[in-house]
Amino acid sequence: MTYQKTALITGIAGQDGVYLAEFLLGKGYAVHGLVRWDSYSDPEEGLGRLARAGLLDGRVTLHTGDLTDCMAVAALLKVVRPQEIYNLAALSQVHVSFATPASTFDINTKGVLGLLEALRLLDMQGDVRVYQASSSEMFGSAPAPQNEETPFEPCSPYGTAKLASYWLARTYRDSYGIHVSNGILFNHESPVRGEDFVTRKITRAVTAIEAGGRDVLRLGNLDSIRDWGHARDYVEGMWLMLQQKAPGDYVLATGQAHTVREFVSCAFDLCGVQVSWRGCGAEEVGLDARSGRLLVQVDPALFRPKDVHYLLGDASKARAALGWAPRYYFKDLVADMVAADRALLSVEAPGQQDERGRVLWMKAG
Numbered sequence: 001m002t003y004q005k006t007a008l009i010t011g012i013a014g015q016d017g018v019y020l021a022e023f024l025l026g027k028g029y030a031v032h033g034l035v036r037w038d039s040y041s042d043p044e045e046g047l048g049r050l051a052r053a054g055l056l057d058g059r060v061t062l063h064t065g066d067l068t069d070c071m072a073v074a075a076l077l078k079v080v081r082p083q084e085i086y087n088l089a090a091l092s093q094v095h096v097s098f099a100t101p102a103s104t105f106d107i108n109t110k111g112v113l114g115l116l117e118a119l120r121l122l123d124m125q126g127d128v129r130v131y132q133a134s135s136s137e138m139f140g141s142a143p144a145p146q147n148e149e150t151p152f153e154p155c156s157p158y159g160t161a162k163l164a165s166y167w168l169a170r171t172y173r174d175s176y177g178i179h180v181s182n183g184i185l186f187n188h189e190s191p192v193r194g195e196d197f198v199t200r201k202i203t204r205a206v207t208a209i210e211a212g213g214r215d216v217l218r219l220g221n222l223d224s225i226r227d228w229g230h231a232r233d234y235v236e237g238m239w240l241m242l243q244q245k246a247p248g249d250y251v252l253a254t255g256q257a258h259t260v261r262e263f264v265s266c267a268f269d270l271c272g273v274q275v276s277w278r279g280c281g282a283e284e285v286g287l288d289a290r291s292g293r294l295l296v297q298v299d300p301a302l303f304r305p306k307d308v309h310y311l312l313g314d315a316s317k318a319r320a321a322l323g324w325a326p327r328y329y330f331k332d333l334v335a336d337m338v339a340a341d342r343a344l345l346s347v348e349a350p351g352q353q354d355e356r357g358r359v360l361w362m363k364a365g
């Protein structure tokens, strides 16, 4: 009889949680997930990604709870007894962390502490491997390219809270021997990226403009440079980290960087529209090069109190030690997101919903 491993994913209803759950099910794992109770009050919103991926069919066992409730987390660990824990639950929007710094720390730092402390108090430290979702935002204004040796200079409550939990993970690893690895992941996106993240905001707006349902896309800093990969690739990297004999810290990135402006141009290009950029700073606009129609406008209200300008990852360590490499690069990623948002628009249109109510993004690619 083959031995079935059990994995617990906190934040399973988020972007990475859904891709990771699919990936682990494909590897034969029993998959459990932690979901906040209010996800059930509006399941369309809270559990929408899981539903659209067909994961509410009983293959995944969902548990109601909250990462900040350390007693509930301890009780869950006792029941599930996972061999692998993927701690993805977080307040993940950098701009929101400026508005809610205290709750950002409650979830992104104290939540991690509670999880690690529960493992120690339950004497489970020898039985489990933990993935901690660290972030390139911890590098903040450190010079690019950034790798595991780059000194951290976070520029937001989000980056600072993630850095504190990065150090907690290392402390519990060194002090108590917990097999916990930090994945320092650069931005990774997908067709199910939250719509308040800039990439998805762009692909949603561009496809809506193409379909005639919207006029102008308003954005903040067009000069921000990011290293964007695909969530599908990055969840595999998370899993690879937990298959190593020894825990460690790994950067996952594509090693290619693009501006927000380039993301917009690429998305429009895929819809057959060439954008011509005029002006600079808050006055910059993007026009349809053929018709002169206004497509993109800068909105200073969307600037962050302090922005991270240039994130570019060097994933050499993960390539060498894990054998990890991305399959999707910039243009493949934008194409996947644009194609899925086009499909979503047609599914959303009245009378065109497929009879099983499923969006096909999860099976593509």
Ligand code: NAP
Pocket: 010, 011, 012, 013, 014, 015, 016, 017, 034, 035, 036, 039, 046, 065, 066, 067, 068, 087, 088, 089, 090, 091, 092, 093, 107, 111, 133, 134, 135, 136, 184, 185, 186, 187, 188, 189, 194
């Ligand atoms: P996401 O889509 O925002 O998913 C985060 C999930 O965590 C959501 O389902 C959220 O549920 C849940 N959550 C929030 N607070 C919670 C709490 N107190 N208890 C239990 N669940 C809670 O983010 P993602 O893109 O999948 O990212 C996964 C992880 O990787 C996050 O920790 C993120 O910070 C980190 N990360 C992401 C990236 C990236 O580019 N995607 C890069 C580096 C690191 P609700 O819907 O109820 O809020």
